[in-house]
Amino acid sequence: MKRGCWERAVRCGCYAAGFWVVSGAVAVVGFAVRQGAPHVTPKLLFGGVSAREALFGGAPVFDGLWPAVVGTFYLVAGAVALAAPLGLATGIYLAEFSRGRLKEVLTVFFDVLAGVPSVVVGLFGFSVSLLLHKMVSPRLGPCLLVAAFSLMILVLPYVIRATQSALEGVPQEVRITALSLGADPVQNLAWVLIPHSFRGIASGLLLAVGRCAEDTAVILLTGVVVTAGVPRSLLDPFEALPFYIYYVSTQYASPEELERGFGAALILLGVSVSLFAVAYAVRRAVGHWALYRA
Amino acid sequence: MDPVIKIRVEELTFRYGTRTVLRDVNAVFFEGALTAVVGPSGRGKSTFLMALNRLWEEVPGADARGRVWVRLDGNERLVSDPSFPVTELRRRVAMVFQVPNPLPMSIFKNVAFPLKVMGLRDKAVAAEVVEDALRRAFLWDEVKDRLREDARLLSGGQQQRLCIARALAAQPDVLLLDEPTSSLDARAAGIIEELLLTLKGRCTLVVVSHYLEQVERLADQVYEVADETLQLVS
Amino acid sequence: MTRRERLTRKILGAATLCAAALPLSILIFMVVLARPLFSSFSVTDLLTGTWEPLQGRYGILPMMTASLLLALASLAVAFPVSLGCAGLIFGLAPPVVTVPLRRLVQLMTGFPTVVYGFVGVFVLVPAVRDLFQAGSGRCLLSALVPLSLMITPTMTLFFSDAFAAVPRPILLAATASGADPVQRFVWVVIPSARRGLAAGMVLSFGRAVGDTLIALMLAGNAARMPSGFLESSRTLTAHVALVIAADFQSLEFASIFVCGMVLYVLTSCAALCAWRMRAAAERYSG
Structure with a gap:
């Protein structure tokens, strides 16, 4: 039968595609786990210093990932702290207060921003730090603050879109409930619309955290270094996990360093994947969240 | 004694995009009476209610022309008057929807929501108003021990009475009800009908319905939607 | 409109304005900082010339070619x-396959790019070196495999959305x-989802052009x-990351802003399309 033939071929092709993707994922995860898992120990983080001293005693860690972990954490915290208010406000404005042509233009603007490659964002951050260096103080250069600011630009579109689409997804009957009781638009927003779209917004923020934690190109241009210790101020250079992984893959000096690189890759992979998993779980729950049934 | 005219509608025309739903509607509603608006579904009955409290402004693509007056505190006021805040209008001309729409919060907070909107902070007063509203909506005895529970756990009929209580908490002059019993079973609908009869007098009620027997039992005056307009039937 | 409403609208509007200024200011910065090059070279020279900084040639054609080649491939x-x-x-x-596959694809969107590159360096590069006797093993092919794997999950999700619509x-x-x-999939679903498929492809192209780490590492x-x-090649993104350490006053340094501009224009065209x-x-x- 000629007809059954090409159909079977299509089906087989689809399965082959699925197999290719699955084996790609298995290769990446398998390699990271096989090479990294044996090294994920307290020693990986703190090297020769004991965990207690590093955490509470302020003892510097020279041969562990601890400073990179802390640096990444600061970066993420800073970037999200900057992106959340700006992104929320913009998303709310787009969903609730802008109409017609203005809204269309703004949406396109943020689509463009979402598409800007991270290395260009990093380049922008770098030029901002050059500008600060020239105009404000020669002491300023690429640093934690500049990197967090650049990462903020990178993830801002995620937060804006998540907020906007969550708010726009609020059903009409919920939207007018409070209004019909005499609430003004601001009250409606604060007491009904935002609580109702909370999960969608939260999943956007989680994705933003994940992106900040994994992005390398931005920090590569805005002040990441191989050894800096735990950063003491926002104006210091810093270490970060993804950069450490990149650094090790290009030029590792010793087998210990390579082992730390494998460990770092596994940790970063684990953190990113769990962040994305939680984000998707939160968002899926929104879909099944049939609150307003009769 | 002549009955007082509570709401006067003059030459109301209503469009969704390019589609005209209502054309040149004229109608009056008397104070303390229950007026029913009947007619086949999809012909603009609910739309008509939204024109009375300007809720149509929140519906994308909707457009209303014409004049609606409401008599409040002895004066007739034009609802589209820019000096008349729409939030006050909607508190005094409250609305209950076809599908019960409790907000995702406790029973108490739902009923107290209009007070929160008005900026009332006093807990004791709020508790009093909530109890009174729930009693008037025949719900107090069923929920007095579970006021902190999520309102969405109530049955459909209870939810609808909760929504009526919530509307009453704002002490409205007019209560608009959009097919309030159509999503409920017969028993729950019966309770709501009884409740509406007791509300007559203190409140002006406008009820959209397509159950003719229900209308005959309840209404003092009946309008029918036909040919894009409202006609007085009885 | 109440005073509170006006105030809220103003604050949110100001925030939106700030956010909307970002994409514009990125472009402006690129143009301003690339200006030293434009005063001594023409745009065509820069876009079609070769990269020989020692001979005073700052053309970025090789990098553009590598970027486009890699992204399209x-x-x-x-x-x-x-x-x-x-x-x-x-x-x-059957659902037994579908549900886990969908989960996996979603999770894969979260794999860090640098990890793809890392695995590539230690698995793919030696394999390519031995199989093809290709010098160091760092070449376009070594970057192609992980890069295509990286854009597949997002593209799959885009396509799934288009099919679901x-x-x-x-x-x-x-x-x-009786199909x-x-x-049904080949004759009905794919044709009626073709616009969504095209949009997904264009966006993935933007992602592939914009990726830095995989190209840089592999x-x-x-x-x-x-x-x-x-062949060993250098993409626009890798070029930016490599030349950033150059002297700030040099023309070499200014040329990375030309790269930035080209990348910006390419990806925003993709976004607009x-x-x-x-x-x-x-x-x-609809």
């Missing part, structure tokens, strides 16, 4: 794979006229015209 690999995966997820496979009546009509799932970074997939396609798709289905 990885798109060519990722497109059929994504289409197949999205087809499986759409219903060519096909109106149910159309599907029912196809089933009712089996594969026939493509070899030789700044000359690529003549084959086994995708937006127009999606708008068209919405009009079509």
